[in-house]
Amino acid sequence: MRLVAVGLPVASRSLGRVQELHDAPLAPLTTFRLGGPATRLVTAATDTEVIAAVREADDSGTPLLVIGGGSNLVIGDKGFDGTALRIATTGFELRGTTLELAAGEVWTDAVARTVEAGLAGVECLAGIPGSAGATPIQNVGAYGQEVSSTITEVVAYDRRAGETVTLSNEECAFSYRHSRFKSDPERYVVLRVRFELEDAGGLSAPVRYAEAARALGAEPGDRVPLADARKTVLKLRAGKGMVLDPEDHDTWSAGSFFTNPILTDEQFADFHARVRKRLGDGAEPPAYPAGKGRTKTSAAWLIDKAGFTKGYGSGAARISTKHTLALTNRGGATTEDLLELAREVVTGVRDAFGVTLVNEPVTVGVSL
Structure with a gap:
């Protein structure tokens, strides 16, 4: 992955496929476009690279900051004195109604692909910035849907145990904008997220949010064409400045x-x-x-x-x-x-x- 977007580091090098920068600006990696530099920035494109970078930081006692899409971060002006790990893994695997996403997948793009595949369950989460790996951490939700309703498993690296673990929906301890991952932020690094979606014949899940239902000309509880649900949510979000636009x-x-x-x-x-x-x-x-x-x-x-x-x-x-x-x-x-x-x-x-x-x-x- 090319790193020209992150600015002009003092020094950089490539270790195999892993990209490493020093004194690297972090502001361009966040949607706020705020924050000082990291002592070191590593970009990992595979789960193996992610785990290796985490282990290296842990073994050396170096503070670690994991960055996905940067849409939920407020970084101080002094930056981060440690290793910032940017997760750039990719992977969209659909088997029937079961979806597995790599943590680095762009969330809103993944939602678009599920709608194209005719699967319901996350269509009202269109336009939410950030990566797939962040969705279980925050239990991302909007317009009547939350990922906790469709996530079946989360594959993560357990820094305490030093191994990869698979956590069930129940083990994730989801609640409103919260999860096990958020309550113990130093322990887990999300690698993959698995969802169980619904084939409703091209229709959405029942529309629960009154504002979305009104915009769709439907009643709460109705199903509507999947593409219409996604398009309407994107329009509602854009009207509130909630869809990323570098000019806005x-x-x-x-x-x-x-x-x-x-x-x-x-x-x-x-x-x-x-x-x-x-x-x-x-x-x-x-x-x-x-x-x-x-x-x-x-x-x-x-x-x-x-x-x-x-x-x-x-x-x-x-x-x-x-x-x-x-x-x-x-x-x-x-x-x-x-x-x-x-x-x-x-x-x-x-x-x-x-x-x-x-x-x-x-x-x-x-x-x-």
């Missing part, structure tokens, strides 16, 4: 920067009271069942009602002009600029509603 600074982001808060009954009652005090007695916040005694509300709604409108900000880091849930680099921003904006939003929402927003992207060398 609204897409210089990590998509949704904050997760939707899940509140206990007691927390929701306090939140509800604060909403009515601030917005009036008839005000009702978004509320969705999230398990026994738990309710999910909308982070985007909270941000907007706390006074942070689309386009908010005065510097090079601002809220998207299309969607309040996305924080963006308008060009020339630093990671610290982005974090200052994020902290301002978190504080404003907490002061207004008593709810603390949690960042969805992984932070490297920095924190909110």
Whole structure:
């Protein structure tokens, strides 16, 4: 794989097929286009190369940062003092309704191919940036679908055991935007992901998300032509700046920067009271069942009602002009600029509603 896109390193060399760079810029490898350099950047194109690079770092006690599509990373301005491993593996294998993807496969391209094959289950996840290997880590979801509904197994390198393991769906411990891989980030490196899709005669899985159903002219629970579902989701995402476009600074982001808060009954009652005090007695916040005694509300709604409108900000880091849930680099921003904006939003929402927003992207060398 050619590495011209990563910038001008101080030094580089090729070890067999493995590409190695030193003092390598990481900003071009992230959708935010932010962050300082890595001491060393290794690009691995096979599972064997990935494992070898991980073992080398572990054996030498070198800090390791794994990068896939870079769509869920906020890297500090000082960069990463260690080895950054870019996973560039490829592999799309379809057997009947069973799909296996290499971790480095571009996710949105894989979704397009499943739709072309007439298989349902991930069509509403079209347009999500990043690689296939990141999807189980975050339990990626959008428009009524989550990968946890279709993932059957994840093949990963277990750094603690020093061996490759296969984890079942149950062993992945999926929950809302969370998984075993996210709760123990230093242990596993995802190599391959296996899905069980559905042959519904060219139709989608039942459309669960009301906004998508309306855009499709359907009712929630209806099935629609697969291609229509994918096309509609892409259009909805593009309208919110959620489909990568190098010319559109609204897409210089990590998509949704904050997760939707899940509140206990007691927390929701306090939140509800604060909403009515601030917005009036008839005000009702978004509320969705999230398990026994738990309710999910909308982070985007909270941000907007706390006074942070689309386009908010005065510097090079601002809220998207299309969607309040996305924080963006308008060009020339630093990671610290982005974090200052994020902290301002978190504080404003907490002061207004008593709810603390949690960042969805992984932070490297920095924190909110």
